[in-house]
Amino acid sequence: MKKAALITGGAGFIGSNLIKALTKSFDQLICIDNLSRGKKEYLKEVQNLHFINEDLSNYNEIKRHIDQLQTQFEIDEVWHLVANSDIPSGVANAEIDLKDTFLCSHALCKCFEKIPPKKIIFASSSAVYGDMGDALIDEKSAPLFPISNYGAMKLASEAYLSAWIEKTKSKLIIFRFPNVVGTPATHGVIYDFLRRLIKDKRSLQVLGNGFQMKPYLLCDDLIQIMIFLKSNIKNKREVFNIGPSDAGVFVKDIAKTACEIAGDSETTINYEDNDRGWIGDVPKFKYDIRKLQQAGWSKELSSIKAIKIATKQIFNQLKN
Ligand SMILES: NC(=O)c1ccc[n+]([C@@H]2O[C@H](COP(=O)([O-])OP(=O)(O)OC[C@H]3O[C@@H](n4cnc5c(N)ncnc54)[C@H](O)[C@@H]3O)[C@@H](O)[C@H]2O)c1
Numbered sequence: 001m002k003k004a005a006l007i008t009g010g011a012g013f014i015g016s017n018l019i020k021a022l023t024k025s026f027d028q029l030i031c032i033d034n035l036s037r038g039k040k041e042y043l044k045e046v047q048n049l050h051f052i053n054e055d056l057s058n059y060n061e062i063k064r065h066i067d068q069l070q071t072q073f074e075i076d077e078v079w080h081l082v083a084n085s086d087i088p089s090g091v092a093n094a095e096i097d098l099k100d101t102f103l104c105s106h107a108l109c110k111c112f113e114k115i116p117p118k119k120i121i122f123a124s125s126s127a128v129y130g131d132m133g134d135a136l137i138d139e140k141s142a143p144l145f146p147i148s149n150y151g152a153m154k155l156a157s158e159a160y161l162s163a164w165i166e167k168t169k170s171k172l173i174i175f176r177f178p179n180v181v182g183t184p185a186t187h188g189v190i191y192d193f194l195r196r197l198i199k200d201k202r203s204l205q206v207l208g209n210g211f212q213m214k215p216y217l218l219c220d221d222l223i224q225i226m227i228f229l230k231s232n233i234k235n236k237r238e239v240f241n242i243g244p245s246d247a248g249v250f251v252k253d254i255a256k257t258a259c260e261i262a263g264d265s266e267t268t269i270n271y272e273d274n275d276r277g278w279i280g281d282v283p284k285f286k287y288d289i290r291k292l293q294q295a296g297w298s299k300e301l302s303s304i305k306a307i308k309i310a311t312k313q314i315f316n317q318l319k320n
Contacts (some may be wrong), residue, residue, distance in 0.1 A: 009081030127151030148280030185287025207277030210252030
């Protein structure tokens, strides 16, 4: 039987890049996306793609598609990327993260009850750790107290997927991403700054005091790391922090980089007094990536380099 991989959220920023990277490894790629944030045009060059424009929480409809596809293909891998990626909106309305993050994870598993995939690869986040201050966070750091509904529903999804695979032969790989940057950007700090500057280059308002510090990774590097790791998984369940080799970049340095590209010498940058941009924002975190390195990943990756490259890429995206 022909081999397929399913990518949920595949029309989004990371998903569309992932689909392009996987296209040669499978006879068929299947994407489920309701296009609430993603765009089908991001996937226009992919030949072996079956696109399902549907809400993943809509179990009956999704099950009908999966059952039909499983008569033709062995769906070996499921990459689960659907989520609400707008943290403040989920803080304002908890239903958003419940539906788009947790209930989608739940519906996805239910659809694979008859024929489970060999691997489920879940796009999780540093948000599951909550605010750990200056601690160097490794995969065993605990207790996990998320401070946003986004982080809470990611953690709940991790737990649900872990319990679900127990009755199957599937393996679960959880990747806890840092901040991922690149194109096609659909959200994020660089995207916000550039959109504001393109509208009005006289001033840039930053949420928070600019001293929030986080690690950043280019999407291409993230995908290379995930593809590298998923081939070398031995355990039934695995979790990896994915990040660059450094401690990260200040938001004020991202603001400066955005102004260098989209502002001019007169642009003023305004900050707030708060140490965080919004309720649920973790102002700083540092990843311990030794597990990733011990698994054989040796390329050194830099947050500031990622920011500089992505700012240029996103500026071109927004200008075109
Ligand atoms: N970008 C980052 O910095 C980052 C960091 C940590 C984790 N992540 C995780 O990685 C994954 C991909 O993130 P992204 O940056 O590409 O975000 P994105 O918003 O661009 O992609 C998510 C995709 O899911 C789709 N979607 C949302 N709700 C849906 C639903 N109910 N049914 C069907 N489709 C739905 C959207 O249309 C979008 O195309 C997400 O799970 C996100 O939480 C991203």
